[in-house]
Amino acid sequence: MKSSFQKKLFLKSSIIIISMVLIFLIFFSNYVYREISKTSRNNLNELAAKTGNELTLLFDDMDKISLYVSTNPDIIRAFHDTRMREVSNQELSMSIYNIITSITVPNSSSRFRINLFNDKRNFISTGIPYSKSMVNDKLSSEDYLQWYQSLPIIHSNSNITPLSSDTWNSKPTQFISLYREIFDSIVIDLPTGIVEIQCPSKFIEQIMVLDVPNVDSYLYAADGTAIYGTSDKIPALAGLPFDRKGSPPDLTPSYTIADNHVYSAVRLENGWFLLLAQHQNQVFQIVFRLCVSVLLISVCILLICLAVLFKIMKNTTEPLRQLTASVNMITLNSPYLNVDTSQYSNELAGLTMAFDEMMKRLKNSMEENVKAKAYEARANMIALQSQVNPHFICNILTIIKAMSREQDTEKIGQICDYLARMLRYISAYDQEGVPMREEINDAETYLNLMKIRYEGLFDYDLYINSKLDIDAFRVPKLFLQPLLENSFQHGFKKVVPPWHLKIACTIKNDYYWSITVQDNGVGINDEEAEKIQKKLAEFMDNSSNTIASLKIGGMGLINTIARLKMRYPDSLTFHIRSLEEGGTLIEIGGKLDDEYFTC
Numbered sequence: 001m002k003s004s005f006q007k008k009l010f011l012k013s014s015i016i017i018i019s020m021v022l023i024f025l026i027f028f029s030n031y032v033y034r035e036i037s038k039t040s041r042n043n044l045n046e047l048a049a050k051t052g053n054e055l056t057l058l059f060d061d062m063d064k065i066s067l068y069v070s071t072n073p074d075i076i077r078a079f080h081d082t083r084m085r086e087v088s089n090q091e092l093s094m095s096i097y098n099i100i101t102s103i104t105v106p107n108s109s110s111r112f113r114i115n116l117f118n119d120k121r122n123f124i125s126t127g128i129p130y131s132k133s134m135v136n137d138k139l140s141s142e143d144y145l146q147w148y149q150s151l152p153i154i155h156s157n158s159n160i161t162p163l164s165s166d167t168w169n170s171k172p173t174q175f176i177s178l179y180r181e182i183f184d185s186i187v188i189d190l191p192t193g194i195v196e197i198q199c200p201s202k203f204i205e206q207i208m209v210l211d212v213p214n215v216d217s218y219l220y221a222a223d224g225t226a227i228y229g230t231s232d233k234i235p236a237l238a239g240l241p242f243d244r245k246g247s248p249p250d251l252t253p254s255y256t257i258a259d260n261h262v263y264s265a266v267r268l269e270n271g272w273f274l275l276l277a278q279h280q281n282q283v284f285q286i287v288f289r290l291c292v293s294v295l296l297i298s299v300c301i302l303l304i305c306l307a308v309l310f311k312i313m314k315n316t317t318e319p320l321r322q323l324t325a326s327v328n329m330i331t332l333n334s335p336y337l338n339v340d341t342s343q344y345s346n347e348l349a350g351l352t353m354a355f356d357e358m359m360k361r362l363k364n365s366m367e368e369n370v371k372a373k374a375y376e377a378r379a380n381m382i383a384l385q386s387q388v389n390p391h392f393i394c395n396i397l398t399i400i401k402a403m404s405r406e407q408d409t410e411k412i413g414q415i416c417d418y419l420a421r422m423l424r425y426i427s428a429y430d431q432e433g434v435p436m437r438e439e440i441n442d443a444e445t446y447l448n449l450m451k452i453r454y455e456g457l458f459d460y461d462l463y464i465n466s467k468l469d470i471d472a473f474r475v476p477k478l479f480l481q482p483l484l485e486n487s488f489q490h491g492f493k494k495v496v497p498p499w500h501l502k503i504a505c506t507i508k509n510d511y512y513w514s515i516t517v518q519d520n521g522v523g524i525n526d527e528e529a530e531k532i533q534k535k536l537a538e539f540m541d542n543s544s545n546t547i548a549s550l551k552i553g554g555m556g557l558i559n560t561i562a563r564l565k566m567r568y569p570d571s572l573t574f575h576i577r578s579l580e581e582g583g584t585l586i587e588i589g590g591k592l593d594d595e596y597f598t599c
Helices: 004-071 074-084 091-104 132-140 144-149 201-208 280-328 344-408 408-427 435-456 481-491 528-543 543-549 557-567 594-598
Strands: 113-117 122-126 159-165 174-183 192-201 215-220 226-229 251-260 261-267 273-279 458-464 499-508 511-520 573-578 584-590
Touching: 004 113, 004 159, 004 174, 004 192, 004 201, 004 215, 004 261, 004 273, 074 091, 074 174, 074 192, 091 122, 122 132, 132 144, 132 528, 144 511, 159 226, 159 344, 174 201, 192 201, 201 215, 201 226, 273 528, 344 408, 344 435, 344 573, 408 435, 435 481, 435 499, 481 499, 481 511, 481 543, 481 557, 481 584, 528 573, 557 573, 557 584
Parallel strands: 458 499
Antiparallel strands: 113 122, 113 192, 159 174, 174 192, 215 226, 215 273, 251 261, 261 273, 499 511, 511 584, 573 584
16 A cells, blocks of 8 residues: 555545535524524514604604694684784783693603794794894895795694704704694684694604614605715615505515615604615625634544544554555565464454465465476477477488489488487486577587588577577577478478578677577478468467367477577567578577676
8 A cells, every 4th residue: 555545545535524514504504594584684674663753753742742733722812813913922922832831841842942923923932042133134024925825734744854954943954844724813824823743853852763783774754855865875766676655554574675774764753764774794704704614613623533534544544554565575485464463453364464475375375386387388398399300210211212212321321320319318208498509509410411402502600699608598408400300391492402401599789589480492482471370379379279289290480489489488489481582591589688698
């Protein structure tokens, strides 16, 4: 096991945990946003309803006072007298002052100013002080009657007007005014005066300036005209999707979202609208702060979990890492795990013991398999070599038979000497390889036999590179003779003598050996060369069955290449081709083994 296994396992586990945390944060943030938005909407609606109730109570107090004053019999009678005769303000004040005072004190109406006046230029007031000079100027002005008639009076009902400057005082204080008619006691529906209840703007501000941060409040008249706002920029009520055509009162807040704001509106009894606005960023900020807090907590918990996870994985994978390192150090000579299992769990200790037992059985099996392969390879080599011998003997006996017909007893003796020398060479089956020098000597013996057989019709050249140590270079026995026989059996068969062979043993790049056999025979075509390669491939795929199926004389070149392939399984090269000037060139080579360099 590589050390990166622990890192990969930790990385994958960390990615899974972090992904789960992120998914949780996404769902949590979405849930929190929806819940906070819902809570914010409910709170804004409750605040709108509460503020609307306070404004309604304020306006109701003004209306109750005006209704009480306008229906008081003494006040009605006093204003009736002003129509029958000329009554001074002092006389009027003396007749109804006690009544007005009795109205304001029990109802805590001192926060209001109560004005009573008529078109006869009579005026009486109580509550918030007024300016006598301004009152006298107003009453004596030429446009008084025109102003009086232009007042926003609703017959038989009260009417409240937006904030405006004070008519009866020069101070900059603005007032909301409520007007109601005083009717004559004798003539029905005949107005004899007007009751005006004035409320300073500070009481409106006390109600509408809320303790809740980032929430603005606005007050609109029934026609949508802005009356008051706690911010400098008052939104146009006409641009908001509220129903303003229904009949008041409607103290159920309506909720909407527009221009990145959340709005809650309430219709008051007098037809006015109260609007509360909260920027959506406020909700986002709450959610953001909460999510950041949760994220920081999650990161801390995540880091702790990752640290614990890393420790657990390290403790879990360390035995496996040591086990892997021990497995990598196993050899055939030492097929045991060098692991201390005392500190590991029972499962890992059991795994180590089972692995040791398996390695013991595997070693025994491998040793038996190696022995079997060695026996099979040796049997194959002997079988191949044994098939060379009868093949060669058949050829020699053919030569002796031919010489006996010619009654050349001296040459027959030479042939028998060469044959005896060759039989002694090939009769040793206990050797799988011989020095190259012995193989060359045997090949020269064979070539000398061929020179005797064909007298002056055959000759050969032998070249050995001085860099190649033919005493240290070991080769399979009798691998060279079949290459030479190939020229006599095929190359020279259809060519008129003289025949010639060139044998060269060389070394290339100090590591590779090469042997070439060149004749001046008929050559070989591509089809025959491909056929040889195919037979060689079939032999190497199933050597044992192929050996059993071959007959004497059926091996030849395939025999040689097969035995060399067994000795040089990875580096052997074999080429056979025709020469342009005529003849065949066989080249065999391979990499020198370690045995060559240690000799």
